[in-house]
Amino acid sequence: MRISLPAAFVAAVLLLDAFLHLFWLVRPAADPRALSLAVLNFETPFTARVLVPLIVVLTVAALSVIAVSLGRGGRLAKAVTLALGGGLLVRAELGLAWAFGLGTDTGTPFYWLNLLIYSPLCVALGFATGAVLMRASFSGVEA
Numbered sequence: 001m002r003i004s005l006p007a008a009f010v011a012a013v014l015l016l017d018a019f020l021h022l023f024w025l026v027r028p029a030a031d032p033r034a035l036s037l038a039v040l041n042f043e044t045p046f047t048a049r050v051l052v053p054l055i056v057v058l059t060v061a062a063l064s065v066i067a068v069s070l071g072r073g074g075r076l077a078k079a080v081t082l083a084l085g086g087g088l089l090v091r092a093e094l095g096l097a098w099a100f101g102l103g104t105d106t107g108t109p110f111y112w113l114n115l116l117i118y119s120p121l122c123v124a125l126g127f128a129t130g131a132v133l134m135r136a137s138f139s140g141v142e143a
Contacts, residue, residue, distance in 0.1 A: 006128035007069030018058035038109040085129030095119025
């Protein structure tokens with residue numbers, strides 16, 4: 001059995017995000033405040049205490065999606081993948097509110113990054129994660 005295209009897409013984006021967090025851990029941003037505001041719309045430190053758990057969560061989520069796609073990992077991998085898909089769709093809904101200017105200033109980098117990248121990517125990843133789960137449940141192979 002080969003990894004499905006939706007699973008490869010989701011895993012690649014999650015691993016790329018994990019790599020970005022690793023990069024910020026190894027080579028901190030010149031202006032962490034500006035990076036934080038652009039990425040999250042609030043100020044938070046880009047320290048090992050914050051970044052290492054994110055790197056681990058993103059990597060585990062990517063591996064879970066791959067495992068489900070390959071018919072492996074059992075219920076735990078499916079639960080992690082389901083939680084990932086749900087979280088992505090909730091983030092997409094929040095992004096829609098932010099796109100209408102609720103809770104964010106429309107002149108900030110975050111507003112435009114959310115509108116053009118973050119929210120559309122969360123929608124695509126959420127649906128791709130759903131496709132992985134549906135394929136796994138219809139394949140008849142219990143992971």
